[in-house]
Amino acid sequence: MEIVDTLEALLFVTDSPVTLAQMAVPLELTEGQVEQALEVLHERLNARGSLQLVQIAGGYQLCTKPDFADAIAAFLKPQRQKLSRSLMEVLAIIAYKQPITQAEVDQIRGVQSDYGVRSLLERRLIQEAGRKQTAGRPFLYTTTQQFLHQFNLNDLSMLPPLSTGLPVLQVEEGGLAS
């Protein structure tokens, strides 16, 4: 129980996800022991209190439970950072095809994506990750840890598989008759 409490204290003071290795070293434990202790902590936090333990962006972090979201939002008044449809499209393409150039994103979307790429860079959801060794040596883009964190993902393998079929034509009721 002492290890669990120590881990809780350690997670309480961190402002970013902590990996098993990062926790294991100062506590002189194996990663397996830390993982077991975190499972106990997870259960304990779920059973009571306002905090929960989540696995996010490749590590573990404490956060508030969704039940308290309204009260916290009213207190903190956070700036809403919801992404537009076009930004989400650019982000999804980069997430699946990374590393990818902007020209390749344009090709997939059929429209220019310079605003989207620039905006995602400013939001630190994507990053430049070297240059492609082709004519013009364009920048390659990948997603960041911030992307994983903002979308509550632990790693990229959590992304759903891509649809393979053709798009379904959305016809409104009576649309064909009119």
Add this chain to the structure above:
Amino acid sequence: MALRTDVTALARRQHARKPHKVEEAVTALGVVAPPPIQVESPYFTGSLGTLFTCVRERKVDLLTVPLLPICEAYFLYLLEATLKDLDNAGAALAALSYLLERKAWSLLPVAEPVAELELPTELIAPTNHEYETAITSLNIWQDERERMFFRPPDCGPDPYELPFEIGNVTINDLARAFEKLLTKATVEGVKPLNRPRRSISEQMKVVLKALSQDFKSLDQLITLPFSREEAVYWFLSLLELIRLGQVNVRLTEAADVEFAKAA
């Protein structure tokens, strides 16, 4: 010059009835024209020069005009020609060569166009429809994530940074004091970029020497004349000393900022 040969007979043997008639070899513009060899066939009647022009402009189908009688007429013309007719002979040879080559090419069999293979239908472009599921999932996760609050990164002051006290003095007061100081500075000339640079730490020592326990305004601290560069160095040094807790600052009743060495 009149040309009377057996072309009539040769031509008649093919298609034409009238072999030739006399024409001027040099046109009115002085351009050398082919000799007056008259061609007559069911599909074309005219001089060799006219035939050449019409073929080149694709007005006559060369396949319908026999070239053998024309070539024979040309040979006969050569036999009867004099040295003075070399230009005409050359023009006729060029025209005939062109016609023969064109006819030879047109007699070659033409390969039938190969029917294009139907390529398998590709996905419509753009292919961003593949990402619909992903975008929907990301939207859902984003909504879920918005209901979870984490400790914000880099929140709070640096634990290793000492808090500094500037009392009732605001940043705007300091900015006004700096602005006032700059108005009294002299404008110095442009200096080369690679000149030796002073460091703020050196200037901080100068400022500390000038300061005492008694509060003084910037006017009292810095003696005239001073340049704008010196004013900037002075002010930055004072700010750094305030941050380090070595200088105290206060606001007078006249809204003037004063500085003193910390005890």
